[in-house]
Amino acid sequence: MDREMVADFPWGLLLVTDVDATDVIPRWDSDEQIATASETAVVVRIRHADEGDVIVCVLGSLEESEGECVFDGRLRVESGILRVSDALGQNSIDTAVEPGFHRVRVFVTPVNEAERVELLIDS
Numbered sequence: 001m002d003r004e005m006v007a008d009f010p011w012g013l014l015l016v017t018d019v020d021a022t023d024v025i026p027r028w029d030s031d032e033q034i035a036t037a038s039e040t041a042v043v044v045r046i047r048h049a050d051e052g053d054v055i056v057c058v059l060g061s062l063e064e065s066e067g068e069c070v071f072d073g074r075l076r077v078e079s080g081i082l083r084v085s086d087a088l089g090q091n092s093i094d095t096a097v098e099p100g101f102h103r104v105r106v107f108v109t110p111v112n113e114a115e116r117v118e119l120l121i122d123s
Helices: none
Strands: 003-007 013-018 035-037 041-045 054-060 068-077 081-086 092-096 100-109 116-121
Touching: 003 092, 013 068, 035 068, 041 068, 041 100, 054 081, 054 092, 068 081
Parallel strands: 054 116
Antiparallel strands: 003 054, 013 041, 013 081, 035 041, 068 100, 081 092, 100 116
């Protein structure tokens, strides 16, 4: 399952969603919150494109990360395709998973304006 992309993120946001999800993107409770989620999406604040590229890795559940965990929860992926992308969907990684709920953990380095994001997907 290990996948990686290096991209700039024009809005400084990383989306993790079911590829077919049509839900409204979740909002933050505060300006300090790094990640927010709904049943089918996680949104993470990361480094803005003006500051440089971000490395995004999608890893299997047995992997470990040295980054800070900013989200640990479950996402519903009914389509069987989990998409990790920028806010506009111009840069993305699609990963096949079994349809249903999956534990997703998001680790970032550093916490503010992350330059590296690792997603651990339990399948």
